[in-house]
Amino acid sequence: MGRDRRRVAIVGFGPRGLAALEALVRRASGAGAALAVDVFEPSSWPASGPSFSPGESESCLLNLPVRSIDLPPPPFAREGEGSFADWMGLTGGDGEAYLPRARLGAYLNARFETLLAQLPSHITVTRRAVRVTEARRGGEGWHLYAQGVAHGPFGHVLLSLGQPETASDDQLCRWQDHADRHSLPLRPAYPGKGLIDAAEDWAGRVVGIRGMALSALDVVRMLTLGLGGRFAGSSYIASGREPARIVPFSLDGHAPAPKPLNAKLDARFDPSQEESAAFEEALRAGLSEQPGSGLELVRGVLESAALRVIRAGGGAIQPDEVREWLELESERPGSQEQRGTLDALCAGISQAEGREPPAIGYTIGQLWRKWQPLLRRVFDSASVSAATAQEFVSFDDGLKRYSYGAPVETARQLRMLIETGLVDPRAADDPDITLTPQGWKLHSGGHTVTASVMIDAVLPQPALAPVTEPLVAGLRQGLALKPLGDGLGARCAPDAALIAADGVRVAGLALVGRLANGSAIATDSIHDCFGSIPDRWAQSVLSALPDQGASPS
The missing domain is CATH 3.50.50 (FAD/NAD(P)-binding domain)
Incomplete structure (x- = not known):
């Protein structure tokens, strides 16, 4: 039994799976723990995931400049080495570049290959290029089934599935x-x-x-x-x-607002240390409040910080204007933009370029982006009620039109294509759609x-209910996977352990990523992949291991 518990499986191996493996290797190396890890990933580019596949079109760009891609260094890296910018050979002004997502995927794949070459002898990693379709719990641990073959037993299984198959709406x-x-x-x-x-x-x-x-x-x-x-x-x-x-x-009918043009303009939206401390305090208090009142505490901090930023940028604004905007945003996300597609796009470009004072929504969106690492760290380590989770997740989703914005150059190109007539947004705003033999009639x-x-181009919501992936559907039927609430992902503990329908931790089974939405927040980010949850999972795996007197077979 002890030998089996030292076997670990990671099912789905994109960036988040890589982060989990690195956290496990980092902790096991420090503790001298003997581990055998099986990585299940059928794609040709393990560690990249489909979003960052090196085989993907270079027309698909990152929505972060190189300077903002700040991933933790890989295990065994020397100080100052191993970063994406270092791997790409970029320096100085290159930090403003928005590169193809395929380049980041190639880096993550190379990072995985480097890790395999550096593993200490007491840790083995085996890649299995198969898709797991079923998981069963037995007396010795978890058995995983792929193409009719059973693998295991594993003492610990981490599901890191990215965006699995989902029923169409x-x-x-x-x-x-x-x-x-x-x-x-x-x-x-x-x-x-x-x-x-x-x-x-x-x-x-x-x-x-x-x-x-x-x-x-x-x-x-x-x-x-x-x-x-x-x-x-x-x-x-x-x-x-x-x-x-x-x-x-x-x-x-609106495209995402572009991010600030460069580091200097982006710094206008940096919160002060005092504001960040107030945000953390309000967030911790708000997550424990009754639903409906927790977000109000956080909005108060956003209000004061947004006032400071807008006034510093030359905007004339009153506190009640920001307060009213935040209240309406909480009730009806995105409903306050009344301009047409092109006018709103042009305004966003002007604000991103610093040619006009930042508007309320733009400012709050940038502040929220700056605070997302802190938001994740606090939210993901808490046990939040379903109603409170839904409140914060909805607010975060609504602000994505600002916080997950595109490069200014992409917005400029879209404006140019609209002005030339190649892109036509005149029926962009919630059109009536009639199906005809000729196609889709939009009005x-x-x-x-x-x-x-x-x-x-609508990605599935990160909710558990519509997922049809056989592995997930089977676990959901067996009650190992329970949604946190309507429209949310699975109920998970802060260390990613799944919480079953009876409220008890599912022994040896954990889940990270989009399908944990609500138990975690702001999961659609490369930085979230390398956040605190994979490390807490690795810590829980290591703490559950028996005496490490022998190596795994």
């Missing part, structure tokens, strides 16, 4: 039936290379994009730059292979357009 199901019936292209945004290959046949057609968040911006770039177009100064030089028009739309604001191709 009702609208998408109707659209898929319609597309099949009329032989119309309906494709997901990713993988990007597959989308670009398919788009070679769409020249002259109208292409709709469902969604206007970061994924939609990737799609626009793939349908322009990915098809051979290029930007030169204030002009777009078409290749002739592009669609006739690209028609994005969403529930509010909004007095404008009607029919798209004969549709791209789905």
Whole structure:
């Protein structure tokens, strides 16, 4: 039994799986603990995950400049070595670059290969390029099943699944039936290379994009730059292979606001030490308050900090204006932007470039971005009620249009494409959609357009209920996976251990990432992958190990 408990499995091995393995190796090396770790990942690029796959289109950019990608150093790295910028050979002004996501994926894959080459003899890591479809608990631990083969038993299993298979929503199901019936292209945004290959046949057609968040911006770039177009100064030089028009739309018709142009402009939104201390105090108190009152404490700190930043930037603002904005944002996220798509985009660019004072929403979004590491550290280490978790998660999701913003250059390019007519946002705001044999007829604001191709750029919500992945569905049926609340992910302890329907920890089974949404917060970030939860999980694994007198077999 002791020997089996020293066997550990990580199921799903993207960036978060890598972070968990590194934390485990770091702690086991320091303790001299003997471990055998099996890593289950069917993709060709372990540690990168599909979002950062080195094989993905270079049109898909990171939404962080190199200077902001501050991951903890890998195990065994010497001081000052091992960072992404160091690996890329970037220095100085290169820190402002927004690189293709594929480059970060290549770095993470290389980081994994380096780790394998540096492992001490008492730790083994075996990569298994198979997809686990079932997990069963037995007397000796967990058995994992992949392609009809059983692996295990494992004393500890970590599920790090990224975005698993999820049931399509009702609208998408109707659209898929319609597309099949009329032989119309309906494709997901990713993988990007597959989308670009398919788009070679769409020249002259109208292409709709469902969604206007970061994924939609990737799609626009793939349908322009990915098809051979290029930007030169204030002009777009078409290749002739592009669609006739690209028609994005969403529930509010707005693209994400761009991040500040450079480090100097970004520093305008830095909270003071006193403000950060007040934010942490309000957050800790708010997470233990009754639902409905906890977020109010945090909003008070945001209000005072936003007032300071806006006034320092030349804006004339009164406290009640910020207070009212925050109250409405909590009730109806995103409802306060009344400008059209292009006007709102231009205003965001001006604020990002420092050419006009930052608006309330823009300022609060940037402050929230700055405080997200602190938010994760406090929230993820607490046991939060479902109602309070939903309150904070909804607020965080609503502010993503600012806190997860795009590069200014991407926003400028989108503006240019709108001004030239290649991107048409006139039906972008929550259009009525009629299905016709010719495609999808969109009508909004007095404008009607029919798209004969549709791209789905709406990512599934990080909720447990709609997941159809066989491994997850089986564990949910067996009550090992229980949602924290409606629309949320699994109930997990701060060390990622799953909490079953009876409120008891599931022995030896843990989960990290999007499917723990609500037990954790702001999970859609590369920095969250390398946050505190993987380390707490590794600590719990090591603390549960028996006497390390013998090596695992």
